[in-house]
Amino acid sequence: MNDGKIDMLAMVGISLAWIAMILVVNPVGDFPLNDDWVYGGAAQSLLSGTGFRIPGPTITDIIAQAVWGAAFCIPFGFSYTALRVSTLSLGLVGLWFFHALQRENGVNPRLAWVATTALAVYPLWLDLANSFMTDVPFAALMVAALYFLVRFLRDNSWPGLLAGLLISIAAILTRQVGVAILLAFAVANALKYRWRIGPAVLGLLPLLLGVAIHLAWQRWLMSTGRGPEVQFAGVSPFIPWALSRLLTRSIQATPGVAPYIGFALIPVIVITGLPRFRILGAMRPRLFQACFGLVCLAALIALRRHNNLIPALGNVIIESGIGPLTQFDTYVLHRNPPSVTASTPEFWFLITVLGVIGIVAFAVVVAQSAARRVPRLWRGTPDPGDWAWIMAGLTGGAYWAAILLLIYQNGTYFDRYILPLIPIALIMLTIGEPGSVADPAPVWRTIVAGTTLFVIGALSATATADYLAWNRTRWVALHHLTVELGIPPTRIDGGYEFNGGMLYEPNFQPRPGKSSWWVHQNDYMLASGPLPGYRELMRYDVAKWLPIGVKQVIVLRRSELND
Secondary structure (H helix, E strand, C coil): CCHHHHHHHHHHHHHHHHHHHHHHHCCCCCCCCCCHHHHHHHHHHHHHCCCCCCCCCECCCCHHHHHHHHHHHCCCCCCHHHHHHHHHHHHHHHHHHHHHHHHHCCCCHHHHHHHHHHHHHCHHHHHHHCCCCCHHHHHHHHHHHHHHHHHHHHHCCHHHHHHHHHHHHHHHCCCHHHHHHHHHHHHHHHHHCCCCHHHHHHHHHHHHHHHHHHHHHHHHHHHCCCCCCECCCCCHHHCCCCHHHHHHHHHHHHHHHHHHHHHHHHHHHHHHCCCCCCCCCCCCHHHHHHHHHHHHHHHHHHHHHCCCCCCCCCCCEECCEECCCCCHHHHHCCCCCCECCCCHHHHHHHHHHHHHHHHHHHHHHHHHHHHHHHHHHHHCCCCCCHHHHHHHHHHHHHHHHHHHHHHHHHCCCCHHHHCCHHHHHHHHHHHCCHHHCCCCCCHHHHHHHHHHHHHHHHHHHHHHHHHHHHHHHHHHHHHHHHHHCCCCHHHEECCHHHHHHHHCCCCCCCCCCCCCCCCCCCCEEEECCCCCCEEEEEEEECCCCCCCECCEEEEEEECCCCC
């Protein structure tokens, strides 16, 4: 069978696996998840005919994603189900480009398929694809832009350059950190032409264009009042005036990210095997294995000591499955925690161990690849996969630097910020593997990798399905309160999405003793259990796949109320 037919079968297989997970998740439901009410409201404004507007606080430019989502709403009208379908479609397109990028840069069919499926089943990718959050659309656009820009660097494809530039601008107009793609291209292009002034300046023009478009767009949003709380719109907030604080927060943030990335790489490492040490000459395999194990053990001890075991970062991946659980009792008061089993801590410890193994193996492969590729690139004699590897590395580095600057200002970050680094790491691992072109893996490795992918996919799909089921149950309860009982939203604390979508006000001043999520009166409240001063009004069971997580939604009413 020729390579074209093999790749087509791989694409079909990836698509069928994606559809199967979507069927398990069941993304149907006209309700927002997490920040969907902000981004969905932006898409809805395009359909309303009143002009574009962002109806809540945000950092992102969002307009490109809003246009994409609005297009999916045109046939049947606005709904969050249609918006989720738009993200799921873009997530699949991102997987196709990810597979094509590997295959065009020398990765063998089996390894390319495993790496692409590893991205598809990764819980952050699958969960966020079943929302209208910006994470998956941005990551998919990033991968597509890399595909075309690498074509230009490798083959001087000017159509590839144009396509890559347009997709990069779409990525910037989704999340402004997309400038990392064009920054990486500017460096790679200068390297391609041996730092000659003319080509280097030409490579800078797309970057300057992207930055100018972002700044002009957000200035327009603020000047017209269409983005009432656009944050970090300019460049100056990101300038690290306090270098010590930047360094401190970078050191604090980066280690916790490592096992999340490493865990995504495990199916690929099953296929390729642990790397061999080649940088300093021959080393006995057992000695290398011992050193590898000691490094993993030391990393695991350090992560445990600093409470950085998965899922320490929180937000999407939480101890009880997939979140965030955006109700006042669970998210703010940290009461009525979701149920877990006795083996849950051991499960997460095992996931962290696998993540540590994956990231240490990745570090070795990257070091080996850098030792081979950087001198070739510097001399101007690159191999076919070198440009994809260098573009992935530069993009990942620039992206994480931008996130560190955001952390420098905010002091906090979420696990979903890691998502664009997952395809970057997978590209650098597969294209950086010396045996990626030939040397097909033994059958037993393929079986183990396939089993691993199936287990991860099943857990990701069922945990995401439980998250949507919990949200679906919340909105059934809220519908009963607001429609059947006629309780106005101003008297309800229904959680972040409900109060944000219904009651958002710029410059809102939180009331003492109430949630800051635009709550006016909390006479009625959605919770996962009892709270002092409230009595239970209604209880709804959540239809779940997994034995852990929130099992009911309870409607509470203030004890002294008579209505």
